[in-house]
Amino acid sequence: xxxxxxxxxxxxxxxxxxxxxxxxxxxxxxxxxxxxxxxxxxxxxxxxxxxxxxxxxxxxxxxxxxxxxxxxxxxxxxxxxxxxxxxxxxxxxxxxxxxxxxxxxxxxxxxxxxxxxxxxxxxxxxxxxxxxxxxxxxxxxxxxxxxxxxxxxxxxxxxxxxxxxxxxxxxxxxxxxxxxxxxxxxxxxxxxxxxxxxxxxxxxxxxxxxxxxxxxxxxxxxxxxxxxxxxxxxxxxxxxxxxxxxxxxxxxxxxxxxxxxxxxxxxxxxxxxxxxxxxxxxxxxxxxxxxxxxxxxxxxxxxxxxxxxxxxxxxxxxxxxxxxxxxxxxxxxxxxxxxxxxxxxxxxxxxxxx
Amino acid sequence: xxxxxxxxxxxxxxxxxxxxxxxxxxxxxxxxxxxxxxxxxxxxxxxxxxxxxxxxxxxxxxxxxxxxxxxxxxxxxxxxxxxxxxxxxxxxxxxxxxxxxxxxxxxxxxxxxxxxxxxxxxxxxxxxxxxxxxxxxxxxxxxxxxxxxxxxxxxxxxxxxxxxxxxxxxxxxxxxxxxxxxxxxxxxxxxxxxxxxxxxxxxxxxxxxxxxxxxxxxxxxxxxxxxxx
Numbered sequence: 288x289x290x291x292x293x294x295x296x297x298x299x300x301x302x303x304x305x306x307x308x309x310x311x312x313x314x315x316x317x318x319x320x321x322x323x324x325x326x327x328x329x330x331x332x333x334x335x336x337x338x339x340x341x342x343x344x345x346x347x348x349x350x351x352x353x354x355x356x357x358x359x360x361x362x363x364x365x366x367x368x369x370x371x372x373x374x375x376x377x378x379x380x381x382x383x384x385x386x387x388x389x390x391x392x393x394x395x396x397x398x399x400x401x402x403x404x405x406x407x408x409x410x411x412x413x414x415x416x417x418x419x420x421x422x423x424x425x426x427x428x429x430x431x432x433x434x435x436x437x438x439x440x441x442x443x444x445x446x447x448x449x450x451x452x453x454x455x456x457x458x459x460x461x462x463x464x465x466x467x468x469x470x471x472x473x474x475x476x477x478x479x480x481x482x483x484x485x486x487x488x489x490x491x492x493x494x495x496x497x498x499x500x501x502x503x504x505x506x507x508x509x510x511x512x513x514x515x516x517x518x519x520x521x522x523x524x525x526x527x528x529x530x531x532x533x534x535x536x537x538x539x540x541x542x543x544x545x546x547x548x549x550x551x552x553x554x555x556x557x558x559x560x561x562x563x564x565x566x567x568x569x570x571x572x573x574x575x576x577x578x579x580x581x582x583x584x585x586x587x588x589x590x591x592x593x594x595x596x597x598x599x600x601x602x603x604x605x606x607x608x609x610x611x612x613x614x615x616x617x618x619x620x621x622x623x624x625x626x627x628x629x630x631x632x633x634x635x636x637x638x639x640x641x
Numbered sequence: 642x643x644x645x646x647x648x649x650x651x652x653x654x655x656x657x658x659x660x661x662x663x664x665x666x667x668x669x670x671x672x673x674x675x676x677x678x679x680x681x682x683x684x685x686x687x688x689x690x691x692x693x694x695x696x697x698x699x700x701x702x703x704x705x706x707x708x709x710x711x712x713x714x715x716x717x718x719x720x721x722x723x724x725x726x727x728x729x730x731x732x733x734x735x736x737x738x739x740x741x742x743x744x745x746x747x748x749x750x751x752x753x754x755x756x757x758x759x760x761x762x763x764x765x766x767x768x769x770x771x772x773x774x775x776x777x778x779x780x781x782x783x784x785x786x787x788x789x790x791x792x793x794x795x796x797x798x799x800x801x802x803x804x805x806x807x808x809x810x811x812x813x814x815x816x817x818x819x820x821x822x823x824x825x826x827x828x829x830x831x832x833x834x835x836x837x838x839x840x841x842x843x844x845x846x847x848x849x850x851x852x853x854x855x856x857x858x859x860x861x862x863x864x865x866x867x868x869x870x
Contacts, residue, residue: 442747443660449751449862463861470862481831497733512800513826516839543830550833611833 309403313368320357327354375405379412392420431487434480441480445473475608482610486595489540489617503532503541503641504566507575510545511564514553522559525549530566532573534641540618547611548577548637554605556581556634573641580634589628646670646761650694651681651707652723657746661694664750665757678702685711690718692760694753697724697735705738712739719760723748732829751815751863758814774809776867777856779848781809791851800825801844808857813869815860841865 331350382396395416396409448470511527518525534541552562556579567574584592584599591597593616596609619626619639629636648670652658655676662672673688675681678701685693685707693711697704708720721742722735732743741763742756774781778791786802788795797805803825808816818837823829841857848856858866 439747442749445862446660446750449749467861474862478831485831509826509828513832513836513840516843517834517836520839539829542828546830546832550836554834607833 313364317361317364320361324354324357324361327351327357371403372405375403375409379405379409382412386416392416392423427487427491431484434483434487438477438480438484441473441477445470445477448473479608479610482608482614483595486610486614486617489614489621497537497539498535499538500533500535501538501541503534503573503575504529505531506538506542507545507564507566510542510549513546514549517550518553518562521553521556523553523556524561525553526561526563528563528565530568532566532568532641534573536622537618540621544615544618544639545575547615548639551611552577552579552581552635552637554607555579555602560634575639575641577637577639578631578634580631583630583633583635584628586630592628646691646757647673647689648692648694648757649673649675649681649684649688649690651675651678651685651699651704652694652696653677653699654696654746660750661753664754668754678704678707682707682710685718686714686716691764692757693718693720694757695720695722695740697722697731705734708735708738708740717764719764721753721756721760749863751860752817752819755815755817755820755864759811759816759820762811762814774806774812776809776812776869777854778852779805779809779856781805788848790848793851795847795850797844797847800840801847804840804844805848808865808867812867815864815866817864820864 327350331347331354334347334350379396382394386392386394395413398406398409398413400406448466451466507527508529511525515525549562549564556562560580562577562579565574565576565578567576582601588597588599593612595613597612598607598609616626622641624639624641626640627638629638648665650658650661650665650672652661652674653676658674658676662674665672673684673690675684678699680701681695681699682702685695695704695707699707702710704722708722711718711720719741720739721744722740723744723746724731724735725746735743741760744753744756772783774783780789781802782788783806788797788802788805804821807821807825818835821837822832841859845855845857856867858868860866
């Protein structure tokens with residue numbers, strides 16, 4: 288690995304002496320050139336005031352030429368150095384900005400030279416990124432392992448509970464109800480773990496080679512069909528303005544996205560509320576817009592809404608794992624689509640741009 | 642005639658293998674087991690089974706290769722694939738290789754049982770084509786797409802019709818919510834709320850209107866069933 292070798296060489300000379308640094312050498316060169324120019328200039332000025340005709344004509348011209356030449360070289364070198372420095376600093380800044388924007392810790396500062404201090408800085412920054420990446424992967428791995436290893440015993444527990452419920456046909460109704468509700472609790476735990484695992488498999492890009500061309504309009508229609516009774520139970524109106532949008536992606540995952548968004552809209556919007564889904568298919572924008580007239584999301588919470596396990600303080604009474612929107616976001620990222628949460632005045636407007 | 646179902650389970654996780662085989666034996670099925678791919682392939686090609694349960698990852702010959710080999714040799718025994726993680730790719734690969742159904746480990750025993758019964762039923766039924774499904778005074782005509790409950794016509798929406806059709810086709814068996822999502826709606830996903838329950842309760846309202854007893858029964862923690870009486 289290239290990165291690994293650069294690390295080992297770096298570790299050798301971690302604390303660099305300022306004398307060995309290239310900037311120090313360039314600065315010394317500058318100082319020498321400057322000294323040359325100053326000495327040459329002062330001699331020529333001294334000679335000018337001596338008014339010695341014969342000496343003036345030769346030595347004066349020579350010294351002036353030397354000083355002008357030295358200044359010229361300084362100017363050219365200075366220009367080249369500033370270009371060199373600025374491009375490298377910009378490169379570091381660009382990489383940092385990229386990582387902040389995408390959260391992709393695999394990005395590295397591009398390094399094309401070995402001798403200068405900025406490359407050294409880049410190397411050190413890359414080493415730090417490497418370290419951060421490893422640490423993040425470690426955290427992710429622990430979460431995955433916990434979720435994965437807890438799933439099997441949980442499933443076993445569930446099966447034993449279920450068996451108990453079926454075997455004890457003679458026990459009282461109340462006990463049966465209690466056991467059945469225990470099974471339900473374990474089921475919801477399992478569901479959360481499953482959601483966590485599929486979330487991390489989505490984020491690591493392990494999932495998703497099942498891309499195919501499908502009609503987004505059909506998927507939206509099917510999701511509405513599935514969720515319509517849920518909305519009707521709350522006397523909400525659920526309307527669709529559908530259009531055919533041909534799209535390449537994972538159909539099941541996309542159904543999950545629409546289902547989660549609809550589920551949220553129905554869950555958080557009050558009785559007799561209105562939910563509207565609009566599909567837009569124009570040359571410059573393919574969008575799915577889901578609007579409701581519920582309580583919406585406070586501006587301060589919009590950024591946090593996609594975080595794992597985030598749940599609005601005021602909505603704690605509503606059932607949910609806090610993973611729904613994280614899943615939506617992960618699936619859309621996989622499809623290189625974006626999602627924004629806007630104020631519907633009143634309510635929430637979710638815009639998915641394909 | 643009572644036919645005892647013969648099942649072969651190929652699974653390298655000893656604990657799961659015992660669990661599945663004990664559970665199924667308790668119900669009255671005959672279960673053979675194999676702990677690796679080589680034994681599994683040998684048993685599945687030489688024995689007569691009604692349903693095969695095959696783990697995707699196996700020591701020796703892997704699950705998909707066994708399935709491909711069996712199918713290549715013209716063996717049409719229904720196959721249920723087990724897989725460790727619910728990666729969609731895995732499911733697609735498994736079904737493409739010739740598997741009939743797919744279950745993600747760990748699974749609830751009731752889910753396994755429901756799927757085994759559905760597979761077995763599908764296998765036995767494929768010979769005769771039904772045009773009318775009936776149970777407890779409810780008739781569903783697949784040609785005219787009309788449903789009658791105790792003689793009176795019931796008007797169902799397209800989804801409700803498909804839901805009832807699926808339940809009737811599997812009458813006498815437990816049908817899980819996941820199965821309904823996969824076969825009635827044709828999507829593989831985990832709903833956050835039990836949206837299926839709402840559909841069932843609506844269907845019940847329509848279908849049980851002229852009847853005293855409930856056609857579709859809820860099996861707690863498992864799913865739904867239409868009794869075969």
